[in-house]
Amino acid sequence: MNFEWSEAQLELFEHALSFAKDLDFSGLAEDEFPHDVWRQLGDFGFFGLPIDGKYAANGSGFDILTTVKILEGLGQGSADTGVLFAGAAHTFACCMPIYEHGSEALKRELLPALVSGEKIAANAISEAEAGSNIATLATTAKRDGDYYILNGGKSYVTNGSVADYYVVYATTNKAFGYLGQSAFVVPRGVPGIEVGKSYKKMGLSKAQLNQVFFDDVRVHKDMMLGQEGQGARIFAASMDWERCCLFALFIGVMQRDLERCIAYANTRKQGDKTISKFQAVSHRIADMEVRLQSARLLLYFAAWQKSQNVDNTKAVASSKLAISEAFVQSGLDAIRVHGALGYIQESHVDMSLRDAVGSILFSGTSDIQRELICNRLGLL
Numbered sequence: 001m002n003f004e005w006s007e008a009q010l011e012l013f014e015h016a017l018s019f020a021k022d023l024d025f026s027g028l029a030e031d032e033f034p035h036d037v038w039r040q041l042g043d044f045g046f047f048g049l050p051i052d053g054k055y056a057a058n059g060s061g062f063d064i065l066t067t068v069k070i071l072e073g074l075g076q077g078s079a080d081t082g083v084l085f086a087g088a089a090h091t092f093a094c095c096m097p098i099y100e101h102g103s104e105a106l107k108r109e110l111l112p113a114l115v116s117g118e119k120i121a122a123n124a125i126s127e128a129e130a131g132s133n134i135a136t137l138a139t140t141a142k143r144d145g146d147y148y149i150l151n152g153g154k155s156y157v158t159n160g161s162v163a164d165y166y167v168v169y170a171t172t173n174k175a176f177g178y179l180g181q182s183a184f185v186v187p188r189g190v191p192g193i194e195v196g197k198s199y200k201k202m203g204l205s206k207a208q209l210n211q212v213f214f215d216d217v218r219v220h221k222d223m224m225l226g227q228e229g230q231g232a233r234i235f236a237a238s239m240d241w242e243r244c245c246l247f248a249l250f251i252g253v254m255q256r257d258l259e260r261c262i263a264y265a266n267t268r269k270q271g272d273k274t275i276s277k278f279q280a281v282s283h284r285i286a287d288m289e290v291r292l293q294s295a296r297l298l299l300y301f302a303a304w305q306k307s308q309n310v311d312n313t314k315a316v317a318s319s320k321l322a323i324s325e326a327f328v329q330s331g332l333d334a335i336r337v338h339g340a341l342g343y344i345q346e347s348h349v350d351m352s353l354r355d356a357v358g359s360i361l362f363s364g365t366s367d368i369q370r371e372l373i374c375n376r377l378g379l380l
């Protein structure tokens with residue numbers, strides 16, 4: 001077993017870290033989508049990390065572990081995680097399904113602008129009555145000659161208001177359940193699409209989250225990903241990417257928080273001692289370290305398993321569960337270490353906890369990850 005990263009991988013990590021540190025969010029409202037930063041992320045190559053350069057000029061075709069390491073650097077460096085979250089949703093839940101399941105013509109048509117960041121995509125599956133359980137989607141796609149007619153509403157769509165394309169999951173044959181769902185790429189400009197106003201969220205504020213409605217939206221059959229009935233499988237594959245790679249961002253954020261807590265504890269004094277000398281404080285930070293390293297190792301193992309093409313459901317669910325729960329707990333610990341300062345928004349210490357709470361919900365809640373683990377353990 002070799003835990004060492006190659007020199008090239010470490011250089012890419014350092015490059016991502018310093019690039020992300022330079023990202024400038026000044027002058028933007030807290031919940032404003034940062035279009036300039038998005039374009040910089042596109043130029044950096046974020047949206048094409050795992051995508052072959054033959055489909056997009058700045059596609060890199062990196063293996064998943066290298067991709068994960070770069071995302072860790074971005075998460076650690078960037079002052080804002082919301083835009084990175086939006087970028088990861090675009091990349092792993094939209095570009096990847098197109099890359100892995102789109103026709104050659106669709107890949108050639110869509111990937112260059114999606115990978116450069118010129119165009120934005122959003123993944124739309126969750127519905128009012130289908131959140132954790134997506135076995136039945138009320139959104140339908142009915143065949144009409146060379147077209148499908150989409151009708152329905154999606155409840156929580158990251159990038160909903162800024163998207164140029166939606167990757168939409170809809171029922172094409174209700175009688176077949178999971179096997180009756182199909183995936184479509186729907187251009188924003190098609191008549192019949194209505195986008196709700198952006199939700200005000202607890203965290204990840206720069207990422208936009210919207211309802212999106214489809215009313216007799218005509219989509220050409222060539223915009224389907226895979227075959228009719230393969231939607232659920234395509235969605236599951238995209239979640240495999242998202243649960244690994246998107247969550248690598250949060251490992252980076254936790255690393256930065258840990259370092260900030262160590263620096264604060266070593267300088268903040270009460271009486272004649274730095275607070276690091278109080279065991280209650282230093283042990284709290286030790287727990288942050290152990291939680292972070294355990295989650296990080298689970299992530300690397302899940303990503304490694306994915307690279308080996310073996311069933312990695314349990315490893316990915318364990319990694320997603322561990323990272324998101326560690327993120328919440330460490331976000332809270334960081335506030336405790338900083339005392340009242342941590343509770344003041346200007347300190348930005350509170351930001352991680354607010355961002356972290358979302359992570360125990362999206363890409364499948366913590367309960368759903370436990371269900372997946374139990375299933376693989378033979379408990380269900």
Ligand SMILES: Cc1cc2nc3c(=O)[nH]c(=O)nc-3n(C[C@H](O)[C@H](O)[C@H](O)COP(=O)(O)OP(=O)(O)OC[C@H]3O[C@@H](n4cnc5c(N)ncnc54)[C@H](O)[C@@H]3O)c2cc1C
Nearest residue numbers: 123124125126131132156157158358361362363364365367
């Ligand atoms: C910031 C953010 C971004 C999002 N982005 C997107 C997006 O881009 N595209 C998209 O389609 N969706 C998106 N979502 C929606 C997200 O995928 C759903 O919120 C999530 O799947 C949970 O669904 P729900 O909110 O309807 O909760 P519910 O499914 O109603 O769950 C409510 C509670 O019941 C529990 N529960 C439900 N079923 C089970 C079960 N079988 N076993 C055990 N416990 C269960 C849940 O764990 C939870 O605690 C986003 C959500 C958030 C918060």
